[in-house]
Amino acid sequence: MYKSLRYVRVIVSLIAMGVPAWALVAGYDSVFVRMQVLTSIMGGAALCLVFWAAVTLIYGRIYCSTVCPMGALMDCVAAVSRLLRRKNKNYFYCKPSRRTRAVFLAITFVTLLSGSALIPTLFDPYSAYARMIEEFLARPLGRAYYATAYSISTMAVAVLTALGVIYFSMRRGRLICNTVCPVGTLLGIGGRYSYFHMEIDPDRCIGCGECVRVCKSECIDLPKRCVDNSRCVICFNCTASCPSGAMNYKSGKYRLGMPMMQSIDEARRRPAANMDSPMQTDKPINK
Ligand code: SF4
Ligand code: SF4
Numbered sequence: 001m002y003k004s005l006r007y008v009r010v011i012v013s014l015i016a017m018g019v020p021a022w023a024l025v026a027g028y029d030s031v032f033v034r035m036q037v038l039t040s041i042m043g044g045a046a047l048c049l050v051f052w053a054a055v056t057l058i059y060g061r062i063y064c065s066t067v068c069p070m071g072a073l074m075d076c077v078a079a080v081s082r083l084l085r086r087k088n089k090n091y092f093y094c095k096p097s098r099r100t101r102a103v104f105l106a107i108t109f110v111t112l113l114s115g116s117a118l119i120p121t122l123f124d125p126y127s128a129y130a131r132m133i134e135e136f137l138a139r140p141l142g143r144a145y146y147a148t149a150y151s152i153s154t155m156a157v158a159v160l161t162a163l164g165v166i167y168f169s170m171r172r173g174r175l176i177c178n179t180v181c182p183v184g185t186l187l188g189i190g191g192r193y194s195y196f197h198m199e200i201d202p203d204r205c206i207g208c209g210e211c212v213r214v215c216k217s218e219c220i221d222l223p224k225r226c227v228d229n230s231r232c233v234i235c236f237n238c239t240a241s242c243p244s245g246a247m248n249y250k251s252g253k254y255r256l257g258m259p260m261m262q263s264i265d266e267a268r269r270r271p272a273a274n275m276d277s278p279m280q281t282d283k284p285i286n287k
């Protein structure tokens, strides 16, 4: 089932990346523009934020794995990079950059509230994506409908954005999503408490590390059997790769990865299981 979900997610994200690009080049309006969080807020349509806040509180950051064209572009760059390498590049767990995320979020919203759109447009993933499409596709084809005149500074920003996306996506997957992007930080607050979330069943986990190797958000802390759902973009890579069915997209309260911490009663009922639990050791467990 998770493999099918992953395929669906990939197809939706490719559509969400391709349609706005085509619309920008062809000069059409696209529904995807109205679905973008920060673009809608800057346009005065705060209802979009309310909608995505509700969706994120229920399903986690599915916005980042389906609707955002910049996220899809990062995945494409990472996928091509992995294909070109003979040996797959593995991801690894990385601690959250909370301070960096907070700084970029604060800068974006303080400048937005002060009436300046310059910085928010710089950090807004959709605006950044649209800028690259306009400068690298629409303008060379003579179809830059929205750009008034060629500007060296706009081109420079587009080039720097493209270089940043390529460099960081190749090396660290969704690092930009979980550091710079203000939308990702905002949705991450909802993702942390979402009803559906990624969770490791410590009793089924064999400690193979496959989930960590494919997690482009670098948010699986395997020794603690814990997923940082504020950074998880619900891509289903880990669930589809887990050989023992321990990683799941579950509903309800987040269950701590360490059996002894789930409930004292449960721990008392299963002392033997707890002795063998992953909390006792970081080494792979052979069952
Ligand atoms: S974190 Fe930002 S750039 Fe990344 S997918 Fe989400 S909205 Fe797009
Ligand atoms: S935890 Fe799983 S679903 Fe979340 S980003 Fe990592 S691989 Fe994707």
Ligand code: SF4
Residues within 6 Å of the ligand: 200, 204, 205, 206, 207, 208, 209, 210, 211, 212, 222, 241, 242, 243, 244, 245, 246, 247
């Ligand atoms: S068994 Fe599944 S959850 Fe455990 S380390 Fe392997 S892939 Fe990850």
